[in-house]
Amino acid sequence: xxxxxxxxxxxxxxxxxxxxxxxxxxxxxxxxxxxxxxxxxxxxxxxxxxxxxxxxxxxxxxxxxxxxxxxxxxxxxxxxxxxxxxxxxxxxxxxxxxxxxxxxxxxxxxxxxxxxxxxxxxxxxxxxxxxxxxxxxxxxxxxxxxxxxxxxxxxxxxxxxxxxxxxxxxxxxxxxxxxxxxxxxxxxxxxxxxxxxxxxxxxxxxxxxxxxxxxxxxxxxxxxxxxxxxxxxxxxxxxxxxxxxxxxxxxxxxxxxxxxxxxxxxxxxxxxxxxxxxxxxxxxxxxxxxxxxxxxxxxxxxxxxxxxxxxxxxxxxxxx
Amino acid sequence: xxxxxxxxxxxxxxxxxxxxxxxxxxxxxxxxxxxxxxxxxxxxxxxxxxxxxxxxxxxxxxxxxxxxxxxxxxxxxxxxxxxxxxxxxxxxxxxxxxxxxxxxxxxxxxxxxxxxxxxxxxxxxxxxxxxxxxxxxxxxxxxxxxxxxxxxxxxxxxxxxxxxxxxxxxxxxxxxxxxxxxxxxxxxxxxxxxxxxxxxxxxxxxxxxxxxxxxxxxxxxxxxxxxxxxxxxxxxxxxxxxxxxxxxxxxxxxxxxxxxxxxxxxxxxxxxxxxxxxxxxxxxxxxxxxxxxxxxxxxxxxxxxxxxxxxxxxxxxxxxxxxxxxxxxxxxxxxxxxxxxxxxxxxxxxxxxxxxxxxxxxxxxxxxxxxxxxxxxxxxxxxxxxxxxxxxxxxxxxxxxxxxxxxxxxxxxxxxxxxxxxxxxxxxxxxxxxxxxxxxxxxxxxxxxxxxxxxxxxxxxxxxxxxxxxxxxxxxxxxxxxxxxxxxxxxxxxxxxxxxxxxxxxxxxxxxxxxxxxxxxxxxxxx
Numbered sequence: 001x002x003x004x005x006x007x008x009x010x011x012x013x014x015x016x017x018x019x020x021x022x023x024x025x026x027x028x029x030x031x032x033x034x035x036x037x038x039x040x041x042x043x044x045x046x047x048x049x050x051x052x053x054x055x056x057x058x059x060x061x062x063x064x065x066x067x068x069x070x071x072x073x074x075x076x077x078x079x080x081x082x083x084x085x086x087x088x089x090x091x092x093x094x095x096x097x098x099x100x101x102x103x104x105x106x107x108x109x110x111x112x113x114x115x116x117x118x119x120x121x122x123x124x125x126x127x128x129x130x131x132x133x134x135x136x137x138x139x140x141x142x143x144x145x146x147x148x149x150x151x152x153x154x155x156x157x158x159x160x161x162x163x164x165x166x167x168x169x170x171x172x173x174x175x176x177x178x179x180x181x182x183x184x185x186x187x188x189x190x191x192x193x194x195x196x197x198x199x200x201x202x203x204x205x206x207x208x209x210x211x212x213x214x215x216x217x218x219x220x221x222x223x224x225x226x227x228x229x230x231x232x233x234x235x236x237x238x239x240x241x242x243x244x245x246x247x248x249x250x251x252x253x254x255x256x257x258x259x260x261x262x263x264x265x266x267x268x269x270x271x272x273x274x275x276x277x278x279x280x281x282x283x284x285x286x287x288x289x290x291x292x293x294x295x296x297x298x299x300x301x302x303x304x305x306x307x308x309x310x311x312x313x314x315x316x317x318x319x320x
Numbered sequence: 321x322x323x324x325x326x327x328x329x330x331x332x333x334x335x336x337x338x339x340x341x342x343x344x345x346x347x348x349x350x351x352x353x354x355x356x357x358x359x360x361x362x363x364x365x366x367x368x369x370x371x372x373x374x375x376x377x378x379x380x381x382x383x384x385x386x387x388x389x390x391x392x393x394x395x396x397x398x399x400x401x402x403x404x405x406x407x408x409x410x411x412x413x414x415x416x417x418x419x420x421x422x423x424x425x426x427x428x429x430x431x432x433x434x435x436x437x438x439x440x441x442x443x444x445x446x447x448x449x450x451x452x453x454x455x456x457x458x459x460x461x462x463x464x465x466x467x468x469x470x471x472x473x474x475x476x477x478x479x480x481x482x483x484x485x486x487x488x489x490x491x492x493x494x495x496x497x498x499x500x501x502x503x504x505x506x507x508x509x510x511x512x513x514x515x516x517x518x519x520x521x522x523x524x525x526x527x528x529x530x531x532x533x534x535x536x537x538x539x540x541x542x543x544x545x546x547x548x549x550x551x552x553x554x555x556x557x558x559x560x561x562x563x564x565x566x567x568x569x570x571x572x573x574x575x576x577x578x579x580x581x582x583x584x585x586x587x588x589x590x591x592x593x594x595x596x597x598x599x600x601x602x603x604x605x606x607x608x609x610x611x612x613x614x615x616x617x618x619x620x621x622x623x624x625x626x627x628x629x630x631x632x633x634x635x636x637x638x639x640x641x642x643x644x645x646x647x648x649x650x651x652x653x654x655x656x657x658x659x660x661x662x663x664x665x666x667x668x669x670x671x672x673x674x675x676x677x678x679x680x681x682x683x684x685x686x687x688x689x690x691x692x693x694x695x696x697x698x699x700x701x702x703x704x705x706x707x708x709x710x711x712x713x714x715x716x717x718x719x720x721x722x723x724x725x726x727x728x729x730x731x732x733x734x735x736x737x738x739x740x741x742x743x744x745x746x747x748x749x750x751x752x753x754x755x756x757x758x759x760x761x762x763x764x765x766x767x768x769x770x771x772x773x774x775x776x777x778x779x780x781x782x783x784x785x786x787x788x789x790x791x792x793x794x795x796x797x798x799x800x801x802x803x804x805x806x807x808x809x810x811x812x813x814x815x816x817x818x819x820x821x822x823x824x825x826x827x828x829x830x831x832x833x834x835x836x837x838x839x840x841x842x843x844x845x846x847x
Contacts, residue, residue: 213397
């Protein structure tokens, strides 16, 4: 009985399944074509405009790559935007005091410390990551405001600014390389390493993963550390690009970051995630923002249109 | 004769959960190159001792030795490194990963760069399924598979570890007969290679076919370990059932007066189960559904209570045809289901007794959307009194109540809807013995009030105490439908009630095994 049913419907299911899984890529191309045609006179296809989209979305993409791991493990990190802001301040202050190398260490250390604290609270104390990182969102922002006295801290070191976000090779911004390299590493880490497989297993079925001998608490700890560290790196990129540290940088990014990952096909319930989808999702959000501005929509209209597009894309990707 | 080599030696294992002793000083020994059956009724401690062996539960006392190595850490990884592999009745599969990815989870094939090689995993999974001669697609998502395919994946996962000790916990519940036969051929090959296999099953004919020795547990204690040749089926059943001392025998059995025909099923089929079920239940009658896991009892209960619609067949209530599309339809027709899983389907643990009891009848208890406080309070108090629910007040959270009283809250919730037909799925699971007989007595009282009751239980003594009729199911079909008296031992009517109950239980157990055998024969002739 079972054999006769599989043949035809199996092929059918694979095609339909693929269509839904690949909606982000189809959507990206369709939207790109729509903007290319309707906004050609407004300069959408102008290389400078396209490179600008990349510059504006690189930080979101970097954070979203790590968020893919967090969501795949069945957790969430709401603190990424604030942590990025805190890192811009610590980097800028450390560079001012002790030079660029100290700055890089200070930035990464900020992410590591926050991430370990998030991970410890979530896995040892047992507070859900939603609450841990919601609280951390305020703590990180408060810390950034406090140590900087709410003032911008300038970065005068040019080589730091070039490497972390400000520079370009020919016309290609350095930020694009950051996204491509981190995206490639993230993709292979999630798809092809034991760590990535354990992350997907933890989020897909925690009990089953534990029964299979996976230390799920350790996996959750690690993804939260990874996420905060990526957020700190994104903050370092903000700081380099704008040559200053400011607590407002990265504010509200957590929502774009989560939207990028979910748009790319990562499940909020865990167990499913793709880094390539996330990067394309981040680019799509950037492209939507850019296109809506070029269309001449007011900010209020942009918000509504952006929300509508995201809902449509996610709804189409839902399994029925 | 040479002395057999010991593969697993567990000595003096004790383990309790919240004051209840699940294992009490149990010894368990398995030899290299044998299939060792682990037998026992519900709550006998089979699953617990296997979880202790696998490092999932930490025993309070006792030692565990696997092939000369002592296990002391109580961690799944330690057990696995020592050579123990186990299937967990679908518990160890991750729905969002593919079959091949699940089989090799944490033991993935890697390329030179230490990257996971999924193609190799798919190839190895294919080889594995080919040796088992079963048809499972290694690329399929586990979440999309049916129960049988999941079970085969579980088994393949356990086998792929090339373990010295292979534990199979009810591996055949969802398998077709032909797949079970192929599994047995494979297990015999493994045995010859020196693997020790622990096999848990409620199907005695399977045990007789495959096992060399058996250990029987009862109420957390070791009863006997012996070669299968020394344990004919009736002997096995006797050891599993044991001498009843659980207070159930004290529930006096008074015959209910049978009223009008209330519920009638004709040719009812579900998606997979049940298959062509005909059943009649009258007012004041308690009908018990007996059978093994996967026999279709709960599926039938879900159809009667409108949770899953029937695929075909007729359901009549008081002679009128009904067509249930959703649970609300059944509730409107005065059918209520006390579901199988109390914690996830029955109660909201953090809410008060009052809000739990009124949950299913809010429509009658509200006016313009507001709750009529007095009315719901009086209904809740009435249920607390009627069921003698032991709670400090109706405002206390259900989580503060004992298991038996939580179950009474669920029953009270459905009684508040004033049902005519009450379906109870495992109403005494995980409840202490005292509360069990209390709930059984309560169910008999409800029947006396004229309700028609369908009761599912895996505890045969409970069915025999509560029911007027017992229907034995297997493979989704009804095998037999007998009045309770059918199971009485006629020869010695003067025995004490405990002995009589024990005799009836043996009789019913034998009937269930007959049903399994008949179903096996039916399936093998059908293809």
